[in-house]
Amino acid sequence: MSSEIKMQVLQRVILPADDQLDTTALYVDAGPANGIRLRENDEFARNPKSTEEKLHFVSSGGEEVHFEDVLSRSSVRLRAGEQLSFGTYFNAFPASYWRRWTDLQMVRLVVRTTGHGTVTVYKSNARGTLQRVDGARVEGAAVTEFELSLKPFGDGGWYWFDLASSREELTLDSAEWQGAEREGNPGKVTLEITTMNKPDFCLNNARILSEHPEVLEHVQEILIVDQGTQKVAEQPGFAEVKSVLGDKLRIINQANLGGSGGFSRGMYEAVENGSDYALLLDDDVVIEPESIARLLTFSDHCRKPTIVGGHMFDLYSRSVLHTFGEVVDPYRFVPAMPHADMEMRHDFSVANLRQTPWLHRRVDVDYNGWWLCMIPTEIIREIGLSLPVFIKWDDAEYGLRAREAGFATVSLPGAAVWHVSWIDKDDLVGWQAYFHGRNRLITTLIYSPYKKGGRVIRESFQADVKHLVSMQYFTEHSRLDALKDLFLGPAHLHGNLATKLGEINALKSDYPDAEMRENVDDFPAPALGRGPSGLNPIGLPNKKDLVKWGVTTVARQLVKKPAAESAERPQGFLAHRDNRWFRLAHYDSVVVSNADGTAASWYKRDPDKLKSMLAEAGKLHANLYRQWEELSEQYRKALPEITSMEAWKKTFGLADEEGH
Template sequence: MPSSSRESEPDLYFRGDAVPHGRDSFALPPGGHVTTDTYFGAFPAMLWRDHAASTRVRLSLETSGPGRVEVRVTDSAGQIHTVADTQVTTGPLNLDVEIGDFQWLWFEATAGPDTITVSAPRWSVEGAPRRAGQLALCVTTFDRVDDCARLLSDIAADEALMASVEQVFVVDQGTQDVRTGSGFPSASELLGERLTVIRQPNLGGSGGYSRGMLEALRTDARHAVLIDDDVVLEPESISRMSSFAAHAVDTTMVGAHMLDLRRPSLLHSWGERVDRDRAWWGPVQPELSPLDVAAATPGRRPELSRSLDVDFNGWWLCLIPLDLIRRVGLSLPFFIKWDDAEFGLRAADHGTRTVTLPGAALWHVPWTSKDNGLDWQVYYHVRNRLVVALLHGGRPLRVLAELAAQDANHLVCMQYGSVAVRQLALTDLLTGPHHLVDTIAVRRRDVLEILTRFGQAVVPGALETVRKGTTGIARGSALSVLLNQLVGRPPVTPPPVVAAADGKWHTLGRLDSAALETASGTGHFALRRSRRRALVMALRSLRLYLRLAVRWPALRRAYSHRAPALASAATWHRIFGSAGPTGGSPEVR
């Protein structure tokens, strides 16, 4: 059943007439019906069969009152079958189901002439866990003091989860001390000595999670669980991930899904893959990205009954066995972007698979509300994509051609700051792998300075309050866009307002100035065309891509040779030691 904070999303947990009584009990009125053919309610039997060698699953629950309980399944074609149907009165009920080629299981309950209460429903598999152990939770935070405090409170309040938690590490890289959050004192009191707060300079997600992994290696925990700070957690998710990892035949990374914090039933992706030729990540099944999982349930969407292999899971919530970290190392010093994907590819090269577990999820702000191609993050998108291409078999001509096309798009769209930052990424890559360590603590600042110098810093304030402009600029043809790159037109005052969704080449390419709304709607980019600057930058980009193409084999050898050392504990200890005065000993509580 949903927690009190998620009562507005009951369809993710159950559908029907159930009246929740706490998290593991509900009542049905006379004649009422409920199904758990839902995102959090259905059991992904195919993953337990394929990765844990489970052959039988048991549904256990208790009832009070007369009624009927059915177990339904889907096969590999998505067809629904009823495999158990029993009348109940009052007392415990155990129903065993042979998994066979079934993909999903769920149960449905119907009340008789009186109210029935169903309590403590559980799915369980035969056999003892193969690698049971405690968890070390690793949270990385940056100026999200209230969000982080709420997250810690949610963790501490879940007794079942806390029974398996040995330590909670909070790596605070922000300018505000996380301990100043309004809810932190109460969360700290609940977690007690199991909470450790570590203050260090901002080294991005890579630095925060690597610090958490290092601290986890000092404990007796079996698994590290990486958790983002600006999320709303379903704590049961971590318990499910831990149970799956404990029963898996082989050492397995287990990840969770990401739901949209603004549209809570919208799933970001069913799983992630990497096209190694292109060095580009994307959804493992595009038609399931995004997906409204309140409506698209296993019983309603046959494609959910297909077995899908993933290459990695985002580090918004991901369980990593500590034995794997000891074998393959920590994150590469990427700062942000691609660190989770590269780690998943590296683990796969060492024989460890990743499973994204349906029914394990949290809520996070979607990527669509961020300007990854226009703000400082673009540096890390480009630089780290190229490093992954060098390490994991990217085809140079294809990767470089795509990046060059993106540069051209930015030039057409008057986004000269983005191109300057992308050129810095190429230049850094050409200097060799040592730059990853040398620049991790300073490059974000450098990138922000470049964007400011090129006039591509965000102007705060919603466009409606900043300036009334002209919206709905018509799309132009490729020819009209090309002509506008060659022949100027009189400037428009004030510059027309362009919505973030319309900020593409076919719109911006026809303008010589624009106020481009940010994805979040809280500001805008002031863009102005300079044909001379565009030509100079295009020629410089061309030279850089030609240099990369020529030097690709040598760079691949250099980065591949240094990668194990760059991801090592020794390198990260050196980074933490040189990052600044707050990079030293952990501060407890």
């Protein structure tokens, strides 16, 4: 690479913050390229006293690396005879993504060290095969550079480097991956956080941002769209954060319009204030702040406007990557993994990047979750804002809409947040079932390439049956409402955006399965031996027996009346992990805990509700089958209008304000 070419930083090498010890495996890895991984020592795991406590890792030579040797966010010390690898999630360079989506042909690795040792550069291919590329001995204060081609990375692969100290210690002062500077100025970003009564999370992220001014250099505005009653601006500590961020921080208070309403407001404001990008960020996350700079730099270098998002790690198990990329299964219209060899919830503390071949294949996606997603305002101006669906499927639908307009989405490794994972939620049950059911069908109506939406109608009805035999009548009421509203056509979407949640929640008092109690002792104690199967677990029926099982189970629940005592006391308690339809179907009365373990509700079998709701579900799905083409045409034609700036402007209450 010619020295005359002006270079810019593409990705800085970073180290974990003092309060993020459990994420160390994502930043630095002990041992050589064959992948001996970092491990917490047992004593520390049992008794983590403070950030000053030593954290030990096994290295290739049997020596120990201490967390206290991490000197700053960019610097770490290696004691004599030790080795560290930066072939990790946050510090390896995702070469195949830069090769695929940008014009960049070469990168330069610049490593600044003090002391004695070696720097060795490695690469991988799409199969996860590891190869040594180059190396150099270093002594004293040294700046070592490597010119590296992106040509071999058509289907996958990463670059990274290892450090090894010799007889004396070696310090990494800093390192970075550089590329040819693009023409023009860096893009301007509006960073928008949508929040609803999670002010502590929201304020914490604002505080993290205030502590990392280097990543905010090109952030024009940090916008918090506060849709709750517990206001962020009223929280202790807000004034301190505000004093640091100054005019860069702005809060908009608006009615609760859900995620789609909050994020649309951020997208709208980004267009209005002249930003080049809207960066959408969930409120209940912890962000790796360096992700902001990485998303912006990558987006600026993309050959054409591209939606660029980050990955999601588990907030409560921080070395666990929840998913590496998502697509929509076009026949079933459910989120799916792009490749069969991918695994959900990969734990980097168990198997590092170098030990995991599937992580080296580039993953091309249909959409990126809006927990961390950067959207060029050029795309927003062309295809509009979010579908007005409150929550669920808004991010997936937007990715599909962008793709139809010729704009790709990239989930970029090395940019991420920590977020509550789906295993700690059950959003298919309760009030969210309305939005899941309706919005999946709307998205299918608009985009499905298959006649009658493939398997979606059948699976929707099957879901109704499962909820009904599980005694989840409140959930089923919400799903039936969703189907009814679907037939109202696209005009209802903006109309009920601010009111539907209240309507759904008003029904909770009519359904015992919707009434949550924090203490299970508030329920009557179950009678001994009243459960349907004693201590024997109830398993999933064989696939070939499902139809027969379903008919038999529904018939039994319709004909056989619940025992009288089941209305007075439950037959048992079920932990959330055992809350499966094929188990619940055998009970007449059972107390079930919720996903996060904070409360429980009492499910009671009601043959009359089952009969009426099952009949209604069958009728509505039959109508959906008959009217599919007509509804599909309605929603497709209305999409440009209902997602337009003008339509959302009215919903935001801005249509009559001066200056808009």
